[in-house]
Amino acid sequence: GQNIDQPTEMTATEGAIVQINCTYQTSGFNGLFWYQQHAGEAPTFLSYNVLDGLEEKGRFSSFLSRSKGYSYLLLKELQMKDSASYLCAVDSNQAGTALIFGKGTTLSVSS
Amino acid sequence: DGGITQSPKYLFRKEGQNVTLSCEQNLNHDAMYWYRQDPGQGLRLIYYSQIVNDFQKGDIAEGYSVSREKKESFPLTVTSAQKNPTAFYLCASSTGRRNQPQHFGDGTRLSIL
Numbered sequence: 001g002q003n004i005d006q007p008t009e010m011t012a013t014e015g016a017i018v019q020i021n022c023t024y025q026t027s028g029f030n031g032l033f034w035y036q037q038h039a040g041e042a043p044t045f046l047s048y049n050v051l052d053g054l055e056e057k058g059r060f061s062s063f064l065s066r067s068k069g070y071s072y073l074l075l076k077e078l079q080m081k082d083s084a085s086y087l088c089a090v091d092s093n094q095a096g097t098a099l100i101f102g103k104g105t106t107l108s109v110s111s
Numbered sequence: 112d113g114g115i116t117q118s119p120k121y122l123f124r125k126e127g128q129n130v131t132l133s134c135e136q137n138l139n140h141d142a143m144y145w146y147r148q149d150p151g152q153g154l155r156l157i158y159y160s161q162i163v164n165d166f167q168k169g170d171i172a173e174g175y176s177v178s179r180e181k182k183e184s185f186p187l188t189v190t191s192a193q194k195n196p197t198a199f200y201l202c203a204s205s206t207g208r209r210n211q212p213q214h215f216g217d218g219t220r221l222s223i224l
Contacts, residue, residue, distance in 0.1 A: 099156075
């Protein structure tokens with residue numbers, strides 16, 4: 001079966017660092033994506049990992065361990081506008097290039 | 112500007128009625144996808160199309176139908192056979208290559224009258 005797990009909710013304060021974890025069990029693996037989604041809006045692409053290691057992109061970084069079926073998204077210098085849902089998605093090669101999504105982690109940033 | 116346009120933004124369906132959600136892209140993408148999002152459920156794949164004139168069922172295709180007669184367009188019909196259609200529907204497109212992200216439209220929120 002296919003399964004992607006993320007925490008449902010997280011809270012943090014402005015200026016802090018937060019790590020959102022994602023574990024996956026899929027029958028195939030071609031890469032892992034992270035998306036940000038504000039309430040009622042379209043998901044927007046944040047990062048892509050296919051090889052083990054850390055990918056850094058400004059305040060956001062994403063890490064992948066293929067052997068452990070594990071990824072995390074690291075958000076630094078949190079801002080209020082970072083309050084959103086963060087979606088972990090796997091390209092498992094089971095449905096063309098369609099993705100399997102986790103249920104998302106809702107992050108609330110307070111001042 | 113290139114992008115994906117979904118319409119309408121809000122849609123109401125009566126009992127026994129079929130409704131069609133529009134999705135148009137001008138990104139010259141080969142692949143297009145339809146996802147359904149319910150609260151606390153994440154995105155679930157309804158249908159996908161890797162190339163024009165071809166499409167495949169996703170995990171929750173029952174009660175839905177699609178067509179892909181043009182590269183730019185991938186409309187989704189929610190039929191009366193879909194007994195629980197209330198959800199947020201998202202259309203996406205991509206180049207169809209493995210390391211390329213999907214780009215999403217702004218979604219259509221469908222409710223039952």
